[in-house]
């Protein structure tokens with residue numbers, strides 16, 4: 001159930017459902033998603049669904065991870081990417097195989113501890129992580145060429161948007177649990193943003209403070 005066949009099936013499904021970036025499909029095919037969830041759920045690791053990771057949080061659906069990742073990469077490979085909401089660490093690990101440097105922030109310490117262990121086990125040394133309220137971004141490391149939020153708020157926090165480079169790309173779910181859209185914002189270099197709606201999605205909420 002965690003076999004190469006299950007992973008290949010997932011890759012085929014992503015393609016059927018409109019994911020076009022072959023780099024992203026290949027990385028998802030080769031990333032052991034079962035390492036990011038509890039053993040009791042291993043048989044479902046390569047299903048195209050979100051799964052619980054404890055603390056009321058979820059590892060995102062693979063299609064959503066793929067869509068967000070390809071949306072970030074579409075205009076060129078960003079050098080420095082900030083993720084808000086490390087969770088299991090899966091999205092960070094997918095990104096770290098495609099871009100030079102990933103910074104990820106999580107508010108629940110226990111989830112971050114487990115994610116860090118996975119980064120080490122997978123030998124990924126280009127992920128830096130931080131226990132903090134991601135609504136503040138990571139000011140000391142700004143600006144970022146790309147920012148991805150994996151929890152949904154009513155709007156993109158100002159501090160986070162301020163840390164996007166003038167021509168950067170940001171992908172995030174925005175809205176209430178019952179009415180959420182995945183949006184992409186692209187800086188035009190002059191301080192304005194071009195905003196697009198990519199898909200209807202369902203993410204856990206972006207909360208304030210640290211857990």
Ligand code: SAH
Nearest residue numbers: 059085087088090091107133134150206207
């Ligand atoms: N990217 C994750 C998805 C995790 S779910 C993965 O691949 O598994 C969203 C995560 O965002 C949860 O772990 C939640 O604790 C975290 N989160 C919510 N609000 C946050 C905030 N203000 N700062 C940092 N993390 C936050």
